[in-house]
Amino acid sequence: MSPVRNKARAGQHDFVVVASRLPVDRDEGPDGEASWRPSPGGLVTALEPVMREAGGVWIGWSGDAESAPGAFEANGLDLVAVGLSAEQVRDYYEGFCNATLWPLYHDVIAPPQFERRWWEAYVAVNRSFAAAAAAEAAPGATIWVHDYQLQLVPRMLREQRADVRIGFFNHIPFPCCEIFAQLPWRRQVIEGLLGADLLGFQSRADATNFLRACRRAAGLPTKGHAIRVRDTDGVREVQAAAFPISIDSAALEAIARRDETRKRASDIRLALGQPDVLLLGIDRLDYTKGILHRLNAYGELLDEGRLGPQAVLVQVASPSRERVEAYRALRDEVERTVSRINGEHAEVGSPPVHYLHQSYAREEMAALYLAADVMLVTPLRDGMNLVAKEYVACRYDESGALVLSEFTGAADELTSAFGVNPHDIDGLKDAIVRATTIGPAEARRRMRSMRRQVRGHDVASWAASFLDMLRQTPG
Numbered sequence: 090m091s092p093v094r095n096k097a098r099a100g101q102h103d104f105v106v107v108a109s110r111l112p113v114d115r116d117e118g119p120d121g122e123a124s125w126r127p128s129p130g131g132l133v134t135a136l137e138p139v140m141r142e143a144g145g146v147w148i149g150w151s152g153d154a155e156s157a158p159g160a161f162e163a164n165g166l167d168l169v170a171v172g173l174s175a176e177q178v179r180d181y182y183e184g185f186c187n188a189t190l191w192p193l194y195h196d197v198i199a200p201p202q203f204e205r206r207w208w209e210a211y212v213a214v215n216r217s218f219a220a221a222a223a224a225e226a227a228p229g230a231t232i233w234v235h236d237y238q239l240q241l242v243p244r245m246l247r248e249q250r251a252d253v254r255i256g257f258f259n260h261i262p263f264p265c266c267e268i269f270a271q272l273p274w275r276r277q278v279i280e281g282l283l284g285a286d287l288l289g290f291q292s293r294a295d296a297t298n299f300l301r302a303c304r305r306a307a308g309l310p311t312k313g314h315a316i317r318v319r320d321t322d323g324v325r326e327v328q329a330a331a332f333p334i335s336i337d338s339a340a341l342e343a344i345a346r347r348d349e350t351r352k353r354a355s356d357i358r359l360a361l362g363q364p365d366v367l368l369l370g371i372d373r374l375d376y377t378k379g380i381l382h383r384l385n386a387y388g389e390l391l392d393e394g395r396l397g398p399q400a401v402l403v404q405v406a407s408p409s410r411e412r413v414e415a416y417r418a419l420r421d422e423v424e425r426t427v428s429r430i431n432g433e434h435a436e437v438g439s440p441p442v443h444y445l446h447q448s449y450a451r452e453e454m455a456a457l458y459l460a461a462d463v464m465l466v467t468p469l470r471d472g473m474n475l476v477a478k479e480y481v482a483c484r485y486d487e488s489g490a491l492v493l494s495e496f497t498g499a500a501d502e503l504t505s506a507f508g509v510n511p512h513d514i515d516g517l518k519d520a521i522v523r524a525t526t527i528g529p530a531e532a533r534r535r536m537r538s539m540r541r542q543v544r545g546h547d548v549a550s551w552a553a554s555f556l557d558m559l560r561q562t563p564g
């Protein structure tokens with residue numbers, strides 16, 4: 090960690106990323122010395138390669154309460170940590186971000202809570218991020234703000250720095266305007282976002298929902314992708330369009346092709362007793378991911394003997410937002426369901442569900458993707474779902490099958506997956522059975538078409554298309 094170097098560059102960055110999280114996690118050695126390692130997660134996976142290529146500075150939160158704010162360098166990246174107090178972690182992060190906006194934007198799968206104190210914390214934290222970005226940006230810089238945690242930053246930034254170009258990308262769904270209208274601070278959120286020059290969404294449906302919300306919740310005129318906004322200095326047009334995010338597919342495929350990854354994949358199958366069918370789920374432990382629906386469908390298939398005697402499900406559920414009540418309740422229910430299925434169907438030494446409440450390195454994930462016959466991606470709502478794309482990227486021999494919820498952004502692109510409505514348990518069961526029994530020719534045809542899509546639209550082209558359009562948008 091080197092606080093000095095970056096400080097000298099404050100105000101000189103032509104490219105600034107502003108995201109809720111820093112792309113690194115802090116480790117503390119026994120002597121109190123801090124070190125940083127790249128952190129897992131969709132946003133980081135998506136943006137880090139872009140960041141390295143473009144140069145620039147990344148502004149984010151370390152994930153710890155009361156951690157020191159300030160500039161430093163880690164893994165060759167210039168970083169600026171925004172500090173959050175324990176109270177802000179509770180009210181802004183656990184409260185407004187993850188107990189208000191998250192369930193609201195995911196079609197109220199869980200009931201959103203509206204607390205005025207949480208909103209005040211959200212405003213204050215957004216102000217800290219905007220101030221940090223304003224201080225780092227060179228004259229005329231491009232600033233790219235990310236995700237629902239920071240929707241007020243674009244307007245706050247514009248008020249301080251009329252010279253910069255501002256993009257915003259929403260990584261999660263944007264709900265239909267009847268649901269968005271529940272938010273007591275809907276007008277402020279729309280106005281916050283409209284401080285940007287370009288707003289990116291995961292799908293056309295999300296962008297359309299936003300345009301409708303501008304008309305209905307804020308009374309603003311729209312035409313095509315453009316929203317007319319009246320600022321103190323005149324009338325501007327803000328563009329809102331779809332930019333489906335992706336992964337660094339070539340890098341992941343290269344990991345999957347390594348001898349040691351392939352060896353690890355066959356060791357995994359061996360350790361599982363060489364199952365006839367290996368099903369895989371990899372998710373953050375989040376109620377949007379449809380883990381319970383998947384487990385229930387699998388449990389019923391075992392009850393009915395439709396998967397043959399030797400089926401195994403590996404379910405990785407990485408720990409997430411563990412202090413938020415809905416997440417604790419979900420963990421209890423998932424673990425109860427896993428125990429029930431194993432209790433009813435296990436033989437000594439061979440449980441039908443291997444439940445792993447852990448996070449894994451990319452290498453282990455790639456080995457799991459390679460080992461699996463069928464990947465189950467069954468969210469009730471998901472902006473994109475990069476796991477689906479990661480599975481496809483790893484299947485370089487064009488084998489395997491993907492069962493994919495139609496409520497993910499990825500379903501718009503991966504049309505050769507076995508599409509499912511996860512609420513329809515019978516339909517989900519039929520799709521799982523079909524995915525496990527297709528012949529190699531059909532599997533190859535489907536996987537080849539999905540791989541073409543993922544390879545042709547990787548994270549670099551996602552970032553390039555957003556930044557190109559941002560450059561062309563009249564500032």
Ligand code: F6P
Pocket residue numbers: 109110129130131132133236260261409410
């Ligand atoms: O998909 C939205 C997102 O905020 C990602 O950016 C992140 O990887 C994930 O959810 C987990 O979020 P958190 O920062 O709350 O751990």
